Amino acid sequence: MxxxxxxxxxxxxxxxxxxxxxxxxxxxxxxxxxxxxxxxxxxxxxxxxxSDFFIEMFGDDPEDLTKKEHKDKDWVTNIFRLGLPLALNRFLFPQSGFLMKSVVAMVSQKAAKNVNKDSITDIIDKVTHWIKSPRPKTRKVPVLPDYGIPPDSETY
Structure with missing residues (x-):
């Protein structure tokens, strides 16, 4: 107080x-x-x-990387490089053998290099823009009043 x-x-x-x-x-x-x-x-x-072990294991020598590639590697990329192979082997290929799991690990390591904070934020921005975008309003056709008498009921 x-x-x-x-x-x-x-x-x-x-x-x-x-x-x-x-x-x-x-x-x-x-x-x-x-x-x-x-x-x-x-x-x-x-x-x-x-992470150094995985980099050496899959052939990416840190001394050979350019400054641009170092700049593109952030915490999101590192999480995907470790988590994607584990998730794929755990949920998509649980009964597969050692050879299949190692191939999945190598392919997912290469694919995870393309994922970084900027790509994730771009995807989130696109989704939020799509959700927040105004939807076109459809015009309702005016309902004509029904008086009970059909228009062509007169005899000629």
């Missing part, structure tokens, strides 16, 4: 209290982030080693 501030002195004390509270919260947040970084340090190292 906010304290009721009636004069300038109370305002200054409240500002000082809020500044001290902010400093304490910042210190606590830096401690928490340091703990999280310490916990994630080893998994990140393992992930980097595994």
């Amino acid at each position: 906010r304290p009721k501030i009636e004069n300038l002195h109370e305002l200054c004390t409240e500002l000082n209290r809020l500044r001290a509270q902010r400093v304490n919260q910042e210190i606590e947040l830096t401690k928490v982030t340091a703990r999280i970084k310490a916990r994630l340090h080893f998994p990140v190292l393992v992930y980097n080693k595994i």
Whole structure:
């Protein structure tokens, strides 16, 4: 609950209290982030080693890559390079043999190179544009009143 501030002195004390509270919260947040970084340090190292192993295994030497190819590789590409073969082998080819699974892994690794953040955002933008686009309004044909007498009922 906010304290009721009636004069300038109370305002200054409240500002000082809020500044001290902010400093304490910042210190606590830096401690928490340091703990999280310490916990994630080893998994990140393992992930980097595994991704380097896959790059070497499938013939993509990091020294041969140009700067453009390095720029195109982001976290989405890395996730697809690891997750796509696992998902395909798990759900589409669960009963296949080692040879088929290795072929699927190689093909999906090559296909995952084309997926990056920009391509994903382009697809999402197109879908949202398609969903948000106004649909053409169809005109309703006016219904003529029915008086019960057919127009050609007169005798000639």
